[in-house]
Amino acid sequence: MGIKLVCYGVRDTEVEFFHKLNKYGYELKLVNTGLNHENVKEAIGAEAIMVRGNCMADRQNLELLAKSGLKYVLTRTVGFDHVDLEAVKELGLKSARVPGYSPNAIGELAVSHAMMLLRHTAYAVERTKNKNFIVDAEMFSKEIRNCTVGIIGAGKIGLTTAKLFKGLGARVIAFDVFQSDAAKEVVEFVSQEELIKTSDVISVHMPYIKDVNYHFINKEFISNMKEGAILLNTARGELQDLDAILEGLESGKVGGFGTDVLEGEKRFFFKDLNGQELEDPTVEKLVNMYPKVLITPHIGSYTDEALTNMISISYDNMNEYLTENTCKNAIA
Template structure:
């Protein structure tokens, strides 16, 4: 019998990859929309549910999935906070993830946002698109080789970004509770307060742990940053307090903010609004309206050819491992 997989949040440009990489000949049902309470019925008749970030895998949906006779709820993401692991454990649903994918995908986006803000390219091109070619004071900038870049979280992604900035001549500072020996050739480890005080650019690459580092980027965090610094978050939206960042940009404490994430971003990302008034989270609107000092991308850090290939291949391998051995090394469960 051919295994049936329903995958959610499959963008049109990803369809070809799902079919081309299907070396196990699974029967695929590719759904463009994210999994919600309104479309959970599309999982009926399938053997495996394959999610992406911001899919709703709460108890309500998991009970439905269980009732359909599905045993496997897998995600093609590193993060898994969109899945109720406690409910999965109770219902004996196996969960697996993709533990890593191309670190360059997110690291390159972080660097791009930072460099756009440092060199004021969004500001400048926004002027020239209106045929204004005058050079003003806002277009003046430092060169990156005269800057210090602080990387918070020096795992694969953080270290990759550090290497990219190092290649451009920047001095790199790092902070991580678990220092990476390989990273010490690229950066200097310092305490968080020192990193914030010294860095012209601060970039986050740390996981989100509910109840532990919620809104890490808040008024107190920002107050310790260098005046006129640039802040980048391509990690998790729950790490930031939107209002405190807004206040810091408005006051001039921060020169710029680049983000690929927001708290509760499913309410905003992957939707189109005719006006900002329609947005459920008005703190997001206020930040977006600060363009070009605030640059927002809708969680596209992993939206690259290599990262997509990694996520699909590893997801397919996870499923095959379970079918052939009864388990997978990438399984996760509630502690």
């Protein structure tokens, strides 16, 4: 096609995938950092850009690029709150997203967090790293097959996570306003109240909807949890009130917390802040509660399969626009 496509936020490990999957022959320019007000100049003259979450596809950048020929804004993510849709429409641009990618990528991370917290492996390895090989009371644990795992949000990702936990022998229950037939074959649907009250492990897989479920995990949620239960969030940072979770951890109500997301996470994620005090005191305290708290920097989709899905679908979206002037995954 010969169209110039500038892709932002491309890590070194991803470069090979971008080239290998380029079956349409786009003229690629890969930029290591996420789109910001400085590196926007890398895309001047390009007809299309591809961004990821935490990129600044805001009015300032889009206006600048539109003046030099930008027509398409692709995001290789499911969520698109980092793309200014009003500006996209006003500038006559076209934009599309990736409606979904490997649910196993997120599910496997949730299970990894759960098992590390349940079996206290991070705690044990932290001690052996310091050559302390004594087995103490903290290392004693339940087996997952003797636990009830509660899945909040039983869509593709939640259902895949449920299957993984079930494969380990756990009893898996779920809450969702929409109960699919596929999910009914795997989980036992219960009320939200019952799930929170009876689960030994709670894993959240719901989308964030502004003005609907902001800080869904709050003081009341935590007060209703089973004593010492493990809480996991690999969905969206806006779903959790970190102050309430911190309080729950400090009181022992929450036995362990694993998260791949934080509200306002671009303040921290993808930066090396070693030796610095974080600007958010709550996040600072949570980081220091390791190994009771496990924080990963939004790596849920950082797998070979998920990356392949995200790039391939984005390339297909571009091709659809070029050949049909429309796209089934359009967001604007």
